[in-house]
Amino acid sequence: MTKQYWLFKSEPGVFSITDLEKSKDRTTCWDGVRNYQARNFLSQKISVGDEIFFYHSNSDPSAIVGIAQVVKAGYPDLSAFDSKSDHFDEKSKLDNPTWYAVDIKHVETFKKPISLVDLKKNPKLKNMVLLQKGSRLSVQPVSENEWKAIVAMK
DNA sequence: GCCAACGTTGGC
DNA sequence: GCCAACGTTGGC
Numbered sequence: 001m002t003k004q005y006w007l008f009k010s011e012p013g014v015f016s017i018t019d020l021e022k023s024k025d026r027t028t029c030w031d032g033v034r035n036y037q038a039r040n041f042l043s044q045k046i047s048v049g050d051e052i053f054f055y056h057s058n059s060d061p062s063a064i065v066g067i068a069q070v071v072k073a074g075y076p077d078l079s080a081f082d083s084k085s086d087h088f089d090e091k092s093k094l095d096n097p098t099w100y101a102v103d104i105k106h107v108e109t110f111k112k113p114i115s116l117v118d119l120k121k122n123p124k125l126k127n128m129v130l131l132q133k134g135s136r137l138s139v140q141p142v143s144e145n146e147w148k149a150i151v152a153m154k
Numbered sequence: 155g156c157c158a159a160c161g162t163t164g165g166c
Numbered sequence: 167g168c169c170a171a172c173g174t175t176g177g178c
Contacts, residue, residue, distance in 0.1 A: 011176090035161075058176055116177080134159040136175050 005142040006046060007053040007064070007130055008104070017054045017066045020106045030139075031077045031101035032087040038139035043074040043100035045141075052104055053142060053150065055130070056113070063113035064150065072103035114153050124149040 008030065010016065020028055033042060050070045056063055076097035079087040092098035119125055129140040142150075 009176090062177070134175095136160060138175085 001047060004045070004047065004050045005052070005144060005147040006041070006050060007055055007140050007142050008068070009055045009057045009138040011058045012056045012065075013058075016056065017068075017106070017109050020054065020068065020104070021109060023106075026106035027071055027103055029101050030104050031079045031099075033077070033101070033139060034087065034089070034099065035138065038137055039098075039100055041139050041141065042102055046070055046073060046102050046139075048073050051107070051147070053147075057138075061113070061115040061117060063115040064110070064119070065113045066109040067107040068104040069107050070102055071105045074100045074102055077101040110154055112154075114150060118153065119150070122149060122153065 012018075015028070020026065030042075033039060048070050052068045052070065053064045054066045054068050056065050076094075077087070077092075077099035078101075079085040080089040080092040080097065080099045081094060082088055083090075087099075089098060116130075119128070120131055125131060125146055128142070128146050129135055129137060
């Protein structure tokens with residue numbers, strides 16, 4: 001299967017790309033996603049080796065700040081089973097998990113983030129999921145052409 | 155802080 | 167199955 005591309009959103013006050021760089025092995029478990037469309041990507045579509053744009057949402061400016069890669073494909077999100085977790089979901093059962101996670105590893109932090117404003121100015125990106133009105137999906141696909149166009153903006 | 159857009163819940 | 171109410175996301 002050919003490599004696929006994704007964009008993961010995170011609020012930098014919750015988990016930033018700097019936090020990812022500082023993590024053990026520069027790797028973290030991407031858990032806590034509680035949206036079914038995003039879940040389907042995590043559980044079925046995302047493969048080891050796929051590349052990810054790391055996006056800071058609710059930020060100043062909101063921007064793509066770097067790249068990560070998938071090092072472990074979809075597996076049950078354990079935080080859903082932890083009653084002390086903010087992401088606990090009593091409806092998710094161990095033998096039939098509702099939610100999934102992947103592991104991602106830091107690849108690169110951009111010297112200069114690519115801001116949402118700049119992304120909107122690029123005509124090649126006008127169909128990008130991130131730029132659609134009302135788009136809130138926190139795990140979303142990026143086409144190969146979109147990936148190349150954004151990397152060219154570095 | 156505001157608010158538009160979206161997803162989920164639950165009554166009927 | 168419809169839809170109003172509610173909670174959340176995230177740009178501004």
